[in-house]
Amino acid sequence: MTRARLYSLEELEDIPGTLVFTARRSRQGYHLHKFCMSLMQEDNRTAFRADERAYLDRYKMTEEQKLAVLARDLTRLIELGGNMYFLVKIASTDGWSAQKAVSSMSGMSAEEYGQMMIDGGRSPDGLRSKRDQPKEDRH
């Protein structure tokens, strides 16, 4: 017998500023992630640094994904199926800290974000559900 779900799948899309990494998104990001995992080898990092575009062209990524990698646009990469555990390999290759990489999606400067974390982080209040948000902020 099929067990009842405890929440609807639509509810996974109800968290503000959050794209839950589902199997569908994982498939969308598969070739992007294949590229990211290739950066776990120094030879590949060297080749990527030498000619980023040529290196990206070795992978069956979409053009949008390639452009977002070149722009280091992590927000866009997550919209295109990316997950941070893969994407952070790009940041590491660039010598960025994970905090700097994450801050680039937060709408704050790296310094502001770092200070927010020292001050206790971002409160979940008002950010648990899109229903909690003022209407104009819903997306």
Added chain:
Amino acid sequence: MARITAGIGTSHVPAIGAAIDNGRTGDTYWAPVFEGYEFVKGWIKDNTPDVVILVFNDHASALMLDIVPTFAIGFAEEFLPADEGWGRRPVPTVYNHNDLAAHVAEQLVIDEFDITIINEMDVDHGCTVPLSLVFGQPTEWPCKVIPLAVNVTQFPTPSGERCWKLGEAIRNAVKTFPEDLNVQIWGTGGMSHQLQGTRAGLINAEFDNRFLDLLAHEPEELATLTRLDYLREAGSEGIELIMWLIMRAALGYGVEELHRFYRVPASNTAVGHVVYEARS
């Protein structure tokens, strides 16, 4: 007979590993984090187990791309630290206890957990940072380690309830291993954190502390939290906390909390740490 004598819960933030490897544990930023681990570093000297079953998640280092196992157990004789984009961590190789790993896998399948066997894997910060936090910087890890990887990244992840049952099954499996072994189980990851989007940097100290309050003596309250609850309350990566339930369930009914620590932040993350002694 083998027995699970103690459990450790700890965050496994990669920046903590970098701070250790780069000799920055005394920095103003890091010192308060490492102070929280002074107790366990002393305690482990008198309580070094023969084997640690180390529950962690692979962060797209060895798994997650081509194959996404829900629960997987390391079967290789040894596991090298992974190169996560900046070279391998300068930490010792992890050596498995293959006989116990084989026994646990066999028993888990009998117990209806169809666990994946991993014959080759590098272990990333999820596995090596807890070892560094507890054992410091030895030339070799002082015990065998069975890495047990849980998918907490790609939905559907297992539920907290399922993790609890896996912990119970691990407990039963270890108890039936004939060799006299002192086994610890470590649950790693968390606490609240989110590494994506405009909610990045989320920390929920109230949720985290409630989790720690209940984990020792009323853990059944936590087993009913849904995955959606973790996402909403603890952030998209805070769901790693379900791995602590595996640890707690494997300890059986009664535990003594020897140590508890909570600190914000380490990089993007709230750091939590507990040491439990099994009482039953």
